[in-house]
Amino acid sequence: MKPVGERVVEWTLKGLAFSALASLLLIAVFIFMEGAPFMVRLGVKDFLFSSDWRPQEGHYGIFAMIVASVWVTLGAMLVGAPLGIAGAVFLNEFAPESVRRVIKPMIELLAGIPSVVYGFIGVMVVAPLIREHLGGAGLSVLAAALILGVMILPTVISISSDAIGSVPRSYREGALALGATRWQSVHMVVLKAARSGIAASVILGMGRAVGETMAVIMVAGNAVTIPHSPLDSVCTLTAKIALEMGSAVGLHRQALFATGVVLFIGIMVLNGLAMAAMKKRSART
Amino acid sequence: MRIPPKASQAIAVALLGGATLLTLAVLVFVIVFVLGKGLPVINWAFLLDVPREMGKAGGIFPTIVGTLVLPLVAIAIALPMGVGTAVYLTEYTRPGRVTSVIRFGTDCLAGIPSIIFGLFGYIFFVTILRMGWCILSGALTLAIMVLPTIIRTAEEAIKAVPNSYREVSYSLGATRWETVLKAVLPNALPGIVTGVMLSVGRCIGETAAVIFTAGTALRLPDSLFDSARTMAVHFYILAREGISNENAYGTAAVLVISVLIVNSVSYWMMHKFISGRSA
Amino acid sequence: MKFVTSVLLAGVALVVMTSGCGRKAETAFTVAGSTAFQPFAEKLADQFMASHPDVNITVQGGGSSLGIQSALSGTAQIGMADLVILPPEASALTPVVAARDGIAIIVNPANLIKTLTTEQIRAVFNGTTGNWKELGGEDRPIRVVSRETGSGTRSSFEQVVGGISLLREALVQDSNGTIRETVANDRDSLGYLSHGLLNAKVSAVSVDGVACTADQIVAGQYKLVRPVYLLTKGAPAGAVKDFIDYILSAEGQDMIKQDGLLPAK
Numbered sequence: 001m002k003p004v005g006e007r008v009v010e011w012t013l014k015g016l017a018f019s020a021l022a023s024l025l026l027i028a029v030f031i032f033m034e035g036a037p038f039m040v041r042l043g044v045k046d047f048l049f050s051s052d053w054r055p056q057e058g059h060y061g062i063f064a065m066i067v068a069s070v071w072v073t074l075g076a077m078l079v080g081a082p083l084g085i086a087g088a089v090f091l092n093e094f095a096p097e098s099v100r101r102v103i104k105p106m107i108e109l110l111a112g113i114p115s116v117v118y119g120f121i122g123v124m125v126v127a128p129l130i131r132e133h134l135g136g137a138g139l140s141v142l143a144a145a146l147i148l149g150v151m152i153l154p155t156v157i158s159i160s161s162d163a164i165g166s167v168p169r170s171y172r173e174g175a176l177a178l179g180a181t182r183w184q185s186v187h188m189v190v191l192k193a194a195r196s197g198i199a200a201s202v203i204l205g206m207g208r209a210v211g212e213t214m215a216v217i218m219v220a221g222n223a224v225t226i227p228h229s230p231l232d233s234v235c236t237l238t239a240k241i242a243l244e245m246g247s248a249v250g251l252h253r254q255a256l257f258a259t260g261v262v263l264f265i266g267i268m269v270l271n272g273l274a275m276a277a278m279k280k281r282s283a284r285t
Numbered sequence: 286m287r288i289p290p291k292a293s294q295a296i297a298v299a300l301l302g303g304a305t306l307l308t309l310a311v312l313v314f315v316i317v318f319v320l321g322k323g324l325p326v327i328n329w330a331f332l333l334d335v336p337r338e339m340g341k342a343g344g345i346f347p348t349i350v351g352t353l354v355l356p357l358v359a360i361a362i363a364l365p366m367g368v369g370t371a372v373y374l375t376e377y378t379r380p381g382r383v384t385s386v387i388r389f390g391t392d393c394l395a396g397i398p399s400i401i402f403g404l405f406g407y408i409f410f411v412t413i414l415r416m417g418w419c420i421l422s423g424a425l426t427l428a429i430m431v432l433p434t435i436i437r438t439a440e441e442a443i444k445a446v447p448n449s450y451r452e453v454s455y456s457l458g459a460t461r462w463e464t465v466l467k468a469v470l471p472n473a474l475p476g477i478v479t480g481v482m483l484s485v486g487r488c489i490g491e492t493a494a495v496i497f498t499a500g501t502a503l504r505l506p507d508s509l510f511d512s513a514r515t516m517a518v519h520f521y522i523l524a525r526e527g528i529s530n531e532n533a534y535g536t537a538a539v540l541v542i543s544v545l546i547v548n549s550v551s552y553w554m555m556h557k558f559i560s561g562r563s564a
Numbered sequence: 565m566k567f568v569t570s571v572l573l574a575g576v577a578l579v580v581m582t583s584g585c586g587r588k589a590e591t592a593f594t595v596a597g598s599t600a601f602q603p604f605a606e607k608l609a610d611q612f613m614a615s616h617p618d619v620n621i622t623v624q625g626g627g628s629s630l631g632i633q634s635a636l637s638g639t640a641q642i643g644m645a646d647l648v649i650l651p652p653e654a655s656a657l658t659p660v661v662a663a664r665d666g667i668a669i670i671v672n673p674a675n676l677i678k679t680l681t682t683e684q685i686r687a688v689f690n691g692t693t694g695n696w697k698e699l700g701g702e703d704r705p706i707r708v709v710s711r712e713t714g715s716g717t718r719s720s721f722e723q724v725v726g727g728i729s730l731l732r733e734a735l736v737q738d739s740n741g742t743i744r745e746t747v748a749n750d751r752d753s754l755g756y757l758s759h760g761l762l763n764a765k766v767s768a769v770s771v772d773g774v775a776c777t778a779d780q781i782v783a784g785q786y787k788l789v790r791p792v793y794l795l796t797k798g799a800p801a802g803a804v805k806d807f808i809d810y811i812l813s814a815e816g817q818d819m820i821k822q823d824g825l826l827p828a829k
Contacts, residue, residue, distance in 0.1 A: 009462045013377055016369030020436060021390030023429040027397065027405045034408055054729070055713050064732075086304035094298050095305070103309060105552050110312050112548040114490030116521045117319060117537055123524075123742075125318070128749060137707050137735055137750060150311050157308070183294035204396070211398020213493040214521065222712075222736035233735050238400045242493055243738050245404065247627030247714025249653075260404050264397070271396035275389075338823075339603040417594070417639055418624060502622045503606060512594075512622055522625075526599070527741025527761070 031264055035257035047258060053224050055244070060255040062262065064226050068234035069210055069266075071227055072144045072220065076209040079149025081202050084156025088198075091157075092164045093186050104161070111154035119218030122147040127219060136231035139221030145230070147219050148212055152205035159204060163197020164190060196277045203274040207267055213238040237263045316541065323538025326531055332539070336503055340519060341529045345536055347505040351420075351513035352543070355499060356488035358424035358509060359431060360481055366428070367435030368470075368477060374436075375443045376465050395433035399494040402430045406498035418512040423499025430494060431484035438483065442476020443469055475554055482551030486544050492517045516540045591803050592620035597631015597644030598716050599739065600665060600758045601792045604820055605644060611819065612810050619803045628716030632657065635795045641804050643795040646716035648723040650793065657795040662811050663825040666759030666781040667721050667788040668768040670744070672751040677701045679770040682725055682787070688754060691731025696752070708734040709746050709755035720790035721756050756788075760824025781826055792825070 039047050042060060050061025087107065091100050122143055131138030167190050175185035191198070221233025222243060235243075241256050241263070248256050288296070334344030370391075374384055406426030416422045446469050454468040470477075492515075500512030501522060514522075516536055523533035595605050602625045609621040626634070628645035632654045635643030643657065646665060669685060671677055677699055680688075687693040688706055697703045710730055711718035717740070722728045737743050740757040747755045748765035759776055762768055768776040771787055780786040800808050810816050817827040 003460065006460050006462055010377060013369050013373040016366050017373035017387055018390075019366040020370060020394050020432050021387055023432065024390045024394045024397075026409070027394075027401065027429070030405055030408050030413075031401065051732075057729075083304050083308055086301045087308050090298075090301035090305045094301060103305065105549075106312060107308060108552065109545060109548050110308075110315075112486050112490065112544040113315060114492065114517050114520075114540060114544065116490075116492050116517055116524075117315070117541060120520075120524050120533075120537065121315060121318060123745070131750060137746075137753070139735060139746070153308055153311075181290045181294045183297045184290055187297070207396050207398075211396075211400065213398065213400040217738065218525075218742075222738075223733050224736070225732045233733075235736065238398065238493075241400055241404065243712040243736065244714050245407070245497065246625075247629035247712075249629055249633050252714075257404065257408075260401055264401055267396055267398060267401075268393065271393055274396075275392055339606050411639075500622075500624050501626075502624055504622065507620070512624060525739040525742050527739070527744050528603075 028264065031257060031260050034254060035259070035261040038251065038254035039258040039261065042255075042258075047255075048262070051224070051226055053240070055248070055252040055255065058251070060251075060258075062237065062240070062259055064224050065235055065237045065240050065259070066262070067226050068141075068220070069236040069238070069263075071141050071230075071234065072148060072216065072236055073206055073209045075141055075145025075230065076148035076152060077202065077206060079145055080152040080156055080205055080209075083149070084153045084201070084205070085160050085198055087153070087157045088161035088164055088201075089186060089191070092161055093182070093190065107157055108154055110150075111158075115151065115212060115215040116218075118147050118151055119215035122215060122219035130231065134231055136229075137221055137233050139219055139233050140231050141220070141227050141234050142230040144216050144220040144234070144236075147215055148209045151212060151215065152208050155208055156201045156205045159201030160194070160198040163194040163201065166197070167193045196280045200274045200277040203270055203277065207270040207274065210263070210270065211238060211267055213242045217242055237266075316545075319534070319537050319541050322534040323536075323541075326535030327538060331532075331535055335505070336519075336532075339503065339526075339528050340523050340532055342532075345516065345519060345532070345539065347503060348514050348516045348519040348536070349539070350505060351499070352489055352515045352517070352540075354420055354506065354509075355423050355427065355495065355513065355515055356485045358420060359427035359488050360484060362424060362428035363432050363435050363484065364477075364481065367432050367480070368439045370432075370436045371439035371443055372465055372470075375440055376461065376469065391433045391436050394429070395437075397430075399430065399491055402426050403494040403497040405429075406494060411498055416510075418498065418500025418502075419510045420499055420506055420513050421509045423495050423513070424509075426494050426498045427488045427491065430491070431487055434484050434487065435477075435480045438480025439473065439477045442473035442480075445476065446472045475557070479551045479555040482547055482554065486547040486551065489515070489540070489544055489547065490517055491515075492521050496521075516543070591618050592622070593641035593804055593807075594622045594624060594634075594639065595642040595644060595794075595807075596624035596626055596634045596640035597795075598628045598646045598792065599625045600646050600717060600760075601644045601663070601825075604663070604823060604825060607823070608811055608816055608819060609807070611815075612807055616803070616806070619807070621807065627714050628719070629714045632795060635797055638797065641796065642800075642808070644792065645795060646720060646790050646792045648720045648790045650795075654795060657797055658799055659793045659795050660800075660808055660812070661791045661828045662794045662808075663792040663817075663820045663828055664781070665790055665792060665825050666776055666778075666786055667717060667724070667756050667790065668759045668762050668776040669754070669756050669771060669788070670747050670762070670766040670768050671754055672747055673765070673767045674751045675701065675767070677769060678767075679773060681772050685771070686725050686727055689725070689728050689730055689734070691733070704752050707750060707753040709743055709753050710734045710736055711743065711756075712736050712738050716790070717756070717758060721788065724788050724790070758824075759826075762824075778826060791828075 049063050051064035052059040052061045127138035127143045171189050172185050175189045216236050217239045222235040223233040224235050227234050241259055331344045333346050337343035410416050410422040410425055450468045454464040501514050502512035503514055506513040520536040605623045609623050628647055631643035631645045634640035740761045743755045743757045747753045774780050774785045
């Protein structure tokens with residue numbers, strides 16, 4: 001029989017242990033409670049597939065915002081994924097230990113720079129360059145993709161670098177013993193063995209890009225249209241919520257929460273994919 | 286496959302190295318850009334004076350206070366929850382359905398974007414609990430946001446404590462809780478502190494979740510029930526409203542320096558912790 | 565033991581949390597709403613608190629709709645709204661006009677266009693006019709920059725000009741400052757902002773032949789004008805009334821005039 005104190009502690013700890021789960025449920029419940037009834041009343045189809053967003057006139061369609069989020073995220077992946085994976089491979093497989101020791105922490109510091117600072121640099125540096133050399137307003141899908149691509153680099157680099165680092169040394173040695181060059185052993189053996197971890201890093205990076213708000217508000221221009229070119233200005237789901245939340249009341253506010261529901265579901269799907277990829281890796285190794 | 290293996294290796298290394306250099310160049314550019322424009326603005330008066338005319342003139346003192354207090358309160362709330370969770374997961378249960386459910390919840394929470402935390406904090410703490418925009422509303426929201434980080438790092442740190450420590454403690458007749466308190470937690474402390482520092486870094490840089498919960502009042506807060514503005518929010522407002530680009534750069538520089546210091550310290554601690562363990 | 569203490573602390577935090585963040589003293593109140601009037605309210609509040617050390621005023625932004633909403637819900641004791649027409653739900657509040665503000669139509673200084681008619685402005689914002697050539701300028705596309713839905717400046721602009729359904733391609737910026745920056749940096753753009761925030765980086769066009777100057781606005785000649793309302797639930801009383809009286813006093817109105825807004829009367 002355990003002493004009473006011990007049992008109290010155990011129950012307290014058990015309670016605390018559910019705090020993260022409880023918070024998650026609480027968040028889900030409140031976002032859905034505010035947003036889901038509205039979505040059902042308006043019609044899920046009308047809400048998701050109309051791109052007519054004029055709250056004053058009662059039109060709430062978020063299709064343009066969904067498309068914008070997809071474009072911006074894919075653009076960010078195009079920038080961030082190759083750069084990030086290349087960086088991880090280089091640091092793990094080719095850079096001397098001393099170089100890695102210096103560069104890896106520096107890159108991880110990138111993650112600490114606040115998103116408003118990235119957004120500001122987007123406005124002051126990236127957007128004017130695009131406007132002058134490529135045309136358009138400058139505040140565009142391209143600008144957002146470039147800024148977000150840089151912002152997700154630390155996520156992609158650190159997770160794929162962990163995945164590459166956890167590939168057993170014997171795999172590389174086997175390949176080298178068969179007469180492969182270093183690069184052959186990397187791209188034929190190491191990258192294959194680490195691919196689900198690398199996939200997870202890219203998916204988590206996507207999650208970060210979809211969810212980023214302040215930087216996107218600053219650089220994407222926020223026009224509620226379906227973009228025809230990377231130089232068009234767009235308004236993502238997150239930007240729409242943050243722009244109008246401060247002043248929204250009634251149905252308009254519910255519509256923004258419903259937008260939050262869509263975002264929440266999208267992020268959960270991405271997280272689920274990333275978790276599945278990670279699990280595959282740990283199950284195999 | 287007509288390119289000889291040696292040549293393709295050379296090309297690959299050049300490309301990969303180039304990509305890494307590009308990443309580094311961006312990092313250096315961001316930091317040089319912000320510090321280059323911001324450092325000339327910073328002096329004691331800028332740091333210690335109150336803002337005048339919405340921040341057009343004067344300093345940023347209240348926002349520094351806001352930036353210190355908000356993460357501190359958030360950590361004070363998240364730390365017991367996070368460390369408690371980690372202790373429970375590692376010392377009180379074996380991996381099973383319960384732990385995997387908790388872990389799933391933690392991983393999901395980690396992936397939620399800050400704007401969703403902002404929405405939740407606004408509807409739950411500010412509106413439903415009628416707390417209004419105040420430091421406590423903001424800190425509670427941030428606490429939930431950083432909870433996964435604290436849980437994960439604490440868990441790793443506790444797992445890294447050698448089992449022999451626990452065995453010695455049990456052999457001396459200690460209960461499980463006494464063992465946790467006297468043998469496990471003290472040895473996991475550096476790892477836990479690392480998690481705390483990482484969380485502080487994230488709170489300092491956060492904007493979207495803070496604006497909707499802690500508000501944007503520029504006055505020095507008197508209590509946790511006052512609204513406060515952090516440096517990140519102040520920077521956003523200064524830059525967006527075009528109030529003063531000069532002070533915006535100054536604020537950004539102080540902000541970036543603080544985040545870099547916090548992250549460097551946590552990185553250094555983590556490193557020391559890991560090498561201390563393996564030695 | 566440290567751990568137990570922190571658990572206890574968390575408990576205390578929870579108790580405090582559920583008991584709510586009520587304002588402690590009767591002399592503390594919150595002013596929230598219009599971002600255009602926020603800087604003025606900040607400054608006025610600072611001056612007022614200097615002479616009334618027992619009063620504690622918190623000023624929040626958030627936009628005009630939020631100002632109305634928080635005055636209704638009691639989150640704020642004074643809501644600030646800069647709207648030409650107050651929405652129906654505001655009828656439960658007592659409005660006082662604290663100041664007036666002109667809305668300037670701005671273009672890049674490099675733009676040849678110096679004057680526009682209301683008709684032309686409407687056509688541009690609706691998207692039926694898309695090239696500066698149609699307005700007598702160069703053969704370049706017009707890039708429209710507007711404020712976000714819910715902004716008092718935007719509602720007022722759309723109410724005064726009338727018949728606007730903003731074209732979808734319009735850029736949306738969430739503050740006067742970014743509207744100004746965008747127009748200052750992009751020679752093809754057209755936007756609008758509070759008259760008090762004009763500077764040399766942008767130029768204000770005349771509307772229907774009347775220049776956007778303080779004199780013309782005060783004289784009632786310039787058309788795009790909106791009032792700044794302070795809204796209270798019931799008639800203002802106590803410190804709230806003192807503060808509103810201070811804003812309406814000669815000293816308060818002077819301060820408003822100095823920084824680019826126009827006095828209430």
